Amino acid sequence: MSTTRHLVNRRRRLATTAARTATAPAGEPTAERPGTDRPGHEAELPPPGTEPGDGPEPDGTAPAAAEDTGTGERTADATDTTDATDTADATDTPSGKGSPSARTRRLPVILCLLTVLLGGFAAYAATQASSLRDDPATRNTALTDIARTSEVKGAATQAVEAVFSYDFADPEALDRAVRTHLTGEAVRQHTTMLAAVRDQGPKQKLLLTTTVTESGVERIDGDRARVLVYADQSNTRTAPAKSGDKAAEDERTYAAAMLAVDLVRTDGTWRIANLDTLGAGS
Template structure:
């Protein structure tokens, strides 16, 4: 194909040279282009207006880069198209789709590995922050700190201490008034001491005269909250009050007057020196 095109171009050049020689005025030498002093060199030079790609190659064949369309422009032939396709194929970068099995090549997997590791690091960091926030909120929740819901042994200990303290500080025997003072020192602390003094002032005053015997028995209790060394217990109790009064009509025989009552109160306890003591007495509005 390229040899035939070379022959056609050569014939065109020869025909053009001959026509110029024939039409030149007499007595004027025919203009020769430089380099035509060698015999047969005119076959090696391209005709005027031809593209540089038509210069014969060393092996005697013209370049097949383009064809002369007669307008000075060159049209790419099939060889040029093939060369461009070969160049595109040669510079194509292989990716995962170029592999026969359709799987990612080892180099592609190696490039993706740092990206995957970075994403995992970000996800794990976000989860750690979320978990820390949730744990902190749970620790701050009073219901979570309330060990009365989870620590059975400690709950039983608090209930026992509240029961013993209430029965001791709300019982009175006119024959041994000092027992009440000992109970106060053992089971009460802080504000509860003042509250107890106010609540039992009448009992202390009238007890020796009326030979008063006050007995308090806890029938039920429930631990509302235990938070470290502090607790709150709701207590239900029955009270029996016995008074001994002289008989009517001047008779020296005594008559006992007994009354019963139910009581309900909430006590706040604190643990000091290994012992639970009542720090506050709440009658739940009974005295208002």
């Protein structure tokens, strides 16, 4: 801006000087500059060969150097104006990166990519859900249904205590327990395991009592379950009196038992369908 102002002032001074020279009569002295008729004016005037405004700018910086193009305009001004015009044109060009038309063309592509990604994620989620449903650990209700787990434990405890207890005075109680709590293969297994008890019970006045001390549900899958049972057994026998004795002697023994039972739910009741002594004898 300071360079442009300097050019304008210089043109005005040149035009004024030329007009005065053309109109002044021949032989008439040229008008002196104001202030040259007082002492010390040399200190106030600019050096010869310079014009007012050629000196440093008010802020202390030298005027920018520029060549005259011959038309009175400096190259620096023309360059600055051209650069500013080109920059404005490039910013306003509709085909620029930030133009609405470019964003409109990219929108369908972005939507297609999102659709593909969402479809792939949905397929992956469906596959993972199916694999989880097929996993036996996921189908195990014992891990999630506390009420059903408690029901199975109670049924297993009641059944084991009933079918493994015997009273010589009421042998029919054992038969009723078998009909109530056993089904399928478990009936045959129980008959084999307690054959000796049934045979010797009346003779020895046997009293067998089984008490479950601990149990744990291994799994529940629909209407089937498997329970691990720990129990204590007490056997009481009345031995025949020896010669010279007035009364018979009672023999009492204790033992621990561990077995796994498989239960099935039929007609709303849990029954033992299989007895597994885990390798122990009867």
